Every structure is written in C-alpha cells, then in structure tokens.
Amino acid sequence: MTSAPSSKANIIVVTTGGTIAMAEDQQTKSVRPLSSEALQAVLPYVSDHAKVQMDHYLNIPSPHITPDIMFQISQRAKEWLERPETDGLVITHGTDTLEETAYYLDLVLHFDKPIVVTGAMRSQGELGADGPVNLVNAIRTAAHPRAKGKGVLVVFNDEIHAARWVTKTHTSNVATFRSPSHGPVGYVTKKDILFHQSISKKVQLPHKQPRARVDLIKAAAGTDDCFLRCALDSGAEGIVLEGLGQGNIPPAMLPGVKEALRRNIPIVLVSRCYNGIVQDVYGYEGGGKELKELGVVFSNGLNGQKARIQLIAALNVSKDPEALQEFFEDGII
Numbered sequence: 001m002t003s004a005p006s007s008k009a010n011i012i013v014v015t016t017g018g019t020i021a022m023a024e025d026q027q028t029k030s031v032r033p034l035s036s037e038a039l040q041a042v043l044p045y046v047s048d049h050a051k052v053q054m055d056h057y058l059n060i061p062s063p064h065i066t067p068d069i070m071f072q073i074s075q076r077a078k079e080w081l082e083r084p085e086t087d088g089l090v091i092t093h094g095t096d097t098l099e100e101t102a103y104y105l106d107l108v109l110h111f112d113k114p115i116v117v118t119g120a121m122r123s124q125g126e127l128g129a130d131g132p133v134n135l136v137n138a139i140r141t142a143a144h145p146r147a148k149g150k151g152v153l154v155v156f157n158d159e160i161h162a163a164r165w166v167t168k169t170h171t172s173n174v175a176t177f178r179s180p181s182h183g184p185v186g187y188v189t190k191k192d193i194l195f196h197q198s199i200s201k202k203v204q205l206p207h208k209q210p211r212a213r214v215d216l217i218k219a220a221a222g223t224d225d226c227f228l229r230c231a232l233d234s235g236a237e238g239i240v241l242e243g244l245g246q247g248n249i250p251p252a253m254l255p256g257v258k259e260a261l262r263r264n265i266p267i268v269l270v271s272r273c274y275n276g277i278v279q280d281v282y283g284y285e286g287g288g289k290e291l292k293e294l295g296v297v298f299s300n301g302l303n304g305q306k307a308r309i310q311l312i313a314a315l316n317v318s319k320d321p322e323a324l325q326e327f328f329e330d331g332i333i
C-alpha cells in the first residue's frame with residue numbers, strides 16, 4: 001500500500017549551488033554555475049505531492065562553503081521553518097562538502113519538520129544528470145509525514161541517509177553518498193517514502209555564530225607533530241586528529257598532542273578507518289590508552305570532517321574536556 005500525504009505540503013527549496021546548479025560549457029568542457037532558476041524545471045513532477053516555493057539563496061560551489069556560510073544557510077533555514085505555513089525544507093548543495101553542512105544543520109536546528117539536503121553528481125544537460133530526480137525525491141521526502149522528527153536527512157540516488165552518518169564515498173559515481181557501518185535509513189521508491197531504521201539519539205548544540213578555528217590533521221605511518229605545531233602556531237582553538245585504527249598515533253606526533261593539551265587546546269580523536277569507533281584499547285606509546293590519559297576527547301564514529309564541524313559548534317558552549325567528551329560520546333543510533 002502506498003502512503004501519499006493526504007494534502008499537499010508546503011515545501012521550501014533553498015538553493016545554495018553546487019553541480020545541481022551547474023551546466024557543462026560546450027566550448028571549454030568545464031562545469032560552471034548557471035542560474036539556479038533552471039532547477040524550477042522539476043516542479044511539475046512534484047505537483048501531486050507538494051506546493052513548492054523556491055528560494056534562490058546562493059549559487060556557490062561547495063568547496064567555497066565555510067562554517068560561516070553554513071551558519072548563514074542555517075539562519076535562512078530557521079527563518080523558513082519558523083513560519084507556521086512551512087511543512088518542510090529542502091536545501092540543494094554541492095556534494096563536496098554537503099555532509100558537513102548537513103551535519104551542521106542537524107546539530108543546530110531543532111525542528112520536527114523535515115529538513116532534506118540534496119545535490120547532484122552530473123550537471124544539467126549531461127547524459128544521466130541526477131539533479132532533477134534527486135530534487136524531486138528530496139521534495140517528496142520533505143513533504144512526507146514519515147520524515148518528521150528525524151533530524152536532517154540527505155536524499156541522493158533514491159536513498160535516504162541520516163546527516164550524522166552519511167559521507168561522500170566516490171569522486172564521480174551518482175551512488176556516492178553512503179553511510180558506512182549504518183546504511184541508509186530509508187528509500188524513495190516510485191510510489192512511496194520508506195524508512196527502515198530509526199534515528200534515536202542526536203546531539204543538539206546551540207544555534208550560534210561559529211567562531212572557533214579548528215584544524216583537521218591526519219596520522220599516517222611515520223608522521224610527526226609538524227602539522228600539530230603549525231596548527232597551534234596559527235591560532236587553532238581546537239584540533240581533530242584522524243588517528244590510526246581504533247585510535248592510535250605514531251609516537252612522533254605525541255609532543256604536539258601534549259603541547260596542545262598544555263595550552264588547553266582540545267584535541268578530538270577520530271579514526272581514519274571509515275567504519276567503527278575509537279577506543280582506549282592499546283597501551284603502547286601513542287596508543288589510545290595514553291591518549292585518553294593525556295585528556296584527548298574520543299569521538300563516537302564521526303568522520304574527521306564532521307567531528308571538526310561538531311567541535312566548532314561545541315566550542316561555542318565549552319572548552320572543558322569533560323563537557324566536550326559528553327558531546328562526542330552521545331549520539332549513536
């Protein structure tokens with residue numbers, strides 16, 4: 001049995017740019033922004049499900065997105081969501097940093113109304129362009145009562161993902177968005193919007209202008225503390241360390257970690273593995289046990305780029321390692 005919403009929902013589409021609002025220049029063969037008004041061509045395909053209003057807000061490639069711009073997008077989203085007549089919101093975004101903006105919105109927007117982020121891997125006019133179908137599916141999801149109270153969702157390639165877990169996994173494939181460890185929370189079919197996983201716990205942070213500079217540093221075999229020191233010297237107020245395996249680092253990185261903690265600069269540890277969580281298991285030099293004892297904050301399955309967004313938002317609340325640990329321990333599905 002299908003379950004179309006009984007009356008048409010009022011859905012706002014806030015455009016921010018990305019490939020979904022780009023087309024290939026036939027002469028140079030480069031993909032460049034075009035008027036995001038072209039997205040309106042899909043509206044007849046959703047007229048049975050929703051009354052759609054387009055808000056052509058920004059038109060920028062997502063590598064140009066900053067935490068400041070994420071905050072501006074969140075304010076725009078909040079303005080729409082606070083209107084009683086708005087039933088749901090879709091945000092179109094470039095895919096390169098889509099997961100970061102989606103997770104930022106998930107952390108700071110506290111609404112029951114559906115909020116869905118989507119984009120495209122192939123620009124308009126390209127063979128197999130996925131923007132139109134992704135936008136239609138995102139609008140249908142935002143219009144569906146089952147999408148309420150689920151936090152921010154990412155709809156892409158007929159799948160629905162939780163903003164917390166989704167990540168871009170392929171440079172060019174239209175099936176790029178995946179949720180390692182967790183899988184999609186639902187599907188969009190021709191006739192229905194289906195959820196098969198609940199999203200039970202969610203970290204919530206205050207909706208405030210992000211101010212802290214947080215650097216993301218990756219560990220690899222034989223890396224030293226050069227980038228950690230550089231981050232400290234450049235004014236980082238927090239560091240996310242993408243460690244090895246269950247959360248271990250090469251011994252040569254330790255002096256930089258100790259120096260950061262001595263200066264009260266919090267360090268959040270994630271793993272460069274894209275499945276699993278970090279734990280204080282190993283007792284050797286640079287192992288998780290030593291990092292825990294030093295006061296490093298352990299994150300719970302977030303990837304590096306999302307832990308960075310969460311630390312930026314969390315530093316608006318506290319620099320205290322215990323408070324930060326609570327923000328990072330919470331939120332597992």
Ligand SMILES: NC(=O)C[C@H](N)C(=O)O
Pocket residue numbers: 017018019020060061062063093094095096097119120121122
């Ligand atoms: N598919 C895309 O949207 C990629 C593009 N570079 C962007 O993120 O803006």
